[in-house]
Structure formats: structure tokens, C-alpha cells
Amino acid sequence: MSVSRIAILPSDVADRIAAGEVVERPASVVKELVENALDAGATAIDIEVREGGRQWIRISDDGSGMSRDDATLAIARHATSKIRDAEDLVGVKSFGFRGEALPAIGSVSHLTIESAMEDGAGVRVEVSGGTLRGVHAAARRRGTTVTVESLFHNTPARQKFLRGARSEWRAIAELLHTIALVRRDVRFTVTHDGKEQLALPPAPDLVSRVAALWGADAADRFVPVNDVQGIVRVAGLVERPTDVGTGTRRVLVTVNGRAVRDIGIVRAAEAAYHSTIPSGVRPAVLLQLEIPGTEVDVNVHPAKAEVRFRDRWTLERAVERAVRRALGTEESAAVVGMVRHVPAALPPLGQPVGIEMLRQPMPAAPAPLFDHDEPAGPAHDVELAGDVDAAIVVPPLFQFRRTYIAFERPDALVLIDQHSAHERVLYERFLHAFEGGALPSQRLLFPLTLHLSPAEAEVFESEQEALTKLGFEGEAFGGHSISVQSVPAPHPRFDAERCLRETLAALTGDRAPSAHARHTRLIATVACKAAVKSGDILSGEEMRALYVALARTTLPAHDVHGRATILQLGWDELDRRFGRR
């Protein structure tokens, strides 16, 4: 007699296995239940948790509620009110659509659903270990309360994988923060072990929710992103470059209102910080993407934590550009006094400007000590190339400690670090030249001969092509010597030999992962070595030229190492310190 070795699993076993995919830990239960409440149109959701959710979770909402029949049906597998057929999956707007969360939770806990479609008559459905234990009438207000007790009581293996209550609670809190950021229209209260943890009224915008969750200081660290490119809309908040690395790093990406884990989008946002922050530190980013539903598949992950895009590349580029623009706005705000036509830096009508601008509207300019409207003279000292942009008004500039250039704006005293600023200017110019051809170089009457270390000679050889693009033309001859015929001429003080030597020395032992990264590093190094140094006395003309050139860069507020080029001390602050107010 042959014994069949394969058998169809009983449905309760199958349910428990499936439950493992949706319900991993208490935080997943909270996620499913809160999403159900949101799908039901709730405007207020109360979340109560005990012992990190291991013992007890209760979610109450004021949403649509369920009829007696629906509440009973809801615990059956694949019972959903949200889609009817496969086509509805395309562009599905609700969080849920699989009809598996409640049955999955019910199969691994004691689950009670109390619900009413209007105040008064309601129903209570009880399930334990996947079995319906009772359906009773229960009076209550409109909405639904779902209680989950003794999670995983019947799956000891899974229970063993749970962390301590504190750790499970942290996961729940983190999840709730994410949801609260996404659904700012909803009031949330959260208690853990009887202590109120969060009480969030509806918030008008993301900044307010951030402030309510993490404090006003945290909200101040961000600049708003708001950009539409083709079919992609990118909104949200990104950390100001000067603040990156100094606080908790928070990351949130939502796609059409759904929080997702997507490292590609985060990386794209980070790429936008390129050269404004030191490498290795990572910015906080809260990004909300809107794309047509047909462009994204949300049904690829058991807990819907990941999505698949039809055109990831376009999306990531859109994110990068949006963030870049946001940072540009921020920096324009920081150097707003440098540009006469401020509106060029403003986002489209109705969109928030940099937080800083919102908080401190620019006071009317005080009577200037000198004539601020005097246009910049021709810039031929620091900056050889280019005529001066008439839109840029150069205020009187003063050099201090052979290092800083100071000037005043209506709301602040501003200091520029001459080296960092010049480095930023040259970096952008070199980068531009590098991408678009070669930089004008100067043929030397007598070629320079440089004796290098073996490692430096190796750098020279491997980077020869890139160096040529930057204006250093030369060739190796015997041993470790090179002969240089042409050098770039970014400004009259430029010491080509020293720059090349220092660059080659700086790049020895540099193992950049890609050609792109290597070139960027090379350009940044040349820019750094080519820039005027602290200790150089600058003439008035040179300072003015530097000011104008800096104002015309895309990221004026940071040098290539991510250090600030500009600092400002508000008159308010100064007045306060002098006890004037």
C-alpha cells in the first residue's frame, strides 16, 4: 500500500504559517490595525499597548465601523472590502487590499473586534487561535475597537523570537511616528503601560507634525522639499547640510502615502548633498513621493514595506533634483543678501520657502553705512573668467585675520571664509569644465620638472587624462619625474607647481570605488589646493570678485568638504548679547 507523503495542510496551520509573513512582531499587529482604521476613514485613533504589545494591544477608531455580518466575515482569509478583482490592485489607494491581516492576527492571538456603524447598536466578535469563539451584540459609539491579547500564545517558536518589552515597544513607537508623519490629518493618542506617550492633534503640515513628535528644535533642522518633475512629485523635509551628523538621523520615504523601505530613493536624496556634507555622515530625510498608481506595484512584500517601480531611474533622478533644489533654496536663503533678485530663489507661489525665511521675515534694510547699490566692478583678480552678473550687488567687504571677509545684511552680520568660499567657486568651475571639455590652460615657456615619489608618479599616470582636462598637461619621463607643459590659470596667485604636487600627494593611497568618485575627489583636491589660503591678503577687488563668484555657485554655503563657507550672526542675537533687548 502506498502512503502519500504529501498532504494539504489544514487551513488553521496554513493560516498560522501565513500569519508569520504579515505578523512578525507586535509592531506589525499595530501597523495592520492602524492601517485598517485609516482605511475606514478614522479621524481619531487611540492606541493602547501593554508590555511592548506582547500582552495586549488595543486600537480604537472613529471610522466607518462594520456591520455584524462584515465583522464576522472580516476574520476569514481573503475577506476584504477594499478590492474586488485583480485590476483594482493597480493604483490601489487603501493601505489594505489582501484581506489577510485580521485572520492572520486572529490565528496567533485572542482577538476581539467591537464595531458599530452608528452610535448604539454594535457587535462583538471573538476569535482565538483562528477559531471563532462568539458573536454578540455590544453597544458602542460608531467606529471599531480591535483588541489583541497574548500574541503568539499558540506559536511558541515565534514567541521566542520576540525581544523584550522595551525593544518591542520601541519598534511600535517608531512605526507610530512614521504613520503619524504620513497621516497628519488624523488625531493620535498613544499609551504604553498606562502612560500617555503621544497626544497628537491633527497637524496642518509636515513641519508641525515633526515639531509635535520630536520638538521644535528637530523641526528647525529641516528645509522643505517641494518639486514636480514630469509625473513625479517630491515633497517633504530634508536636513540642512550644516546640521547633518549632529543629531538623530531620521529617514522616511512614502510613495503615494505608503511608507516604504527604499534604499535607492534614500541614496538619491543623499546624492543631492554631494559635497555639501563630509562623506560618511548621512542626512535625515523625510520624503513623500506621489506618482501615478500605474507606475508602482505595491503588492510585492508581505507587509507592504517595499514597492516596485516601473521606472526607478527617473524617479531617483527626480528625488535627487528635488533635494538639490531644496538645498539650493536653503543656501540662497543664507546668502540672500548677495543677490538682488531674491524671488529667483523662491519656490513657486504658495509653496513654503526655507524655514528660516518663514520664521524671520526680512526686516526693511537699515540705512546703509555705504552705498549698497553700487554694482560690482569688473572682476579680474580672483576670477579671470566671466563678466559680472548685474543682479549681484556687492556690499562693502572687509577682511579680518587674513581669513574672513565680513559684510552686513539687513538681518545679520555675515562672515565668509575666503579659502572655503574660493574652493567652492573653483570646485564648481573645474567640475563644469571637466564635464564640458577642458579648462583654459596656460602653456609654460619653460616646462616644469617635478620629481615625485613612486606613489605620486602612479597617481599622475592613472589620472593623467583627468588632469589634462583640468589643464595640467604633462608626461612622465624616466624614473618618477614628470614634465609639465601647461597648467590651469584659475587666478593670478595660483601656484601651479605647488597645487599639482599637493594634489598628487593628497591622492596617493586613495582607493575611490568608481571612476566617477575618483574624478570628483581629484577635482575637489585641485580646487582645494588651488584656492586662496587663509593668510593671503586680498585686495578689495579680489574680495568683490570672490563674493560675486560665490553668489553664482549652485551651493554657495558649503565647501567641498562640507564645511560652511558662510556664517551669519543675526543682529537679533547680537543685540541680545549686548543686552539691547
Ligand SMILES: Nc1ncnc2c1ncn2[C@@H]1O[C@H](COP(=O)(O)OP(=O)(O)OP(=O)(O)O)[C@@H](O)[C@H]1O
Ligand atoms: N477598523 C476597521 N474599521 C472598519 N472596517 C474594518 C476595520 N478593520 C477591518 N475592517 C474590515 O475588515 C476587512 C478585513 O481587514 P483586513 O485587515 O484583514 O484586510 P484588508 O485591510 O482588506 O487587507 P490587508 O490584509 O491587506 O490589510 C477590511 O477589508 C475592512 O472591510
Ligand SMILES: [Mg+2]
Ligand atoms: Mg488591513
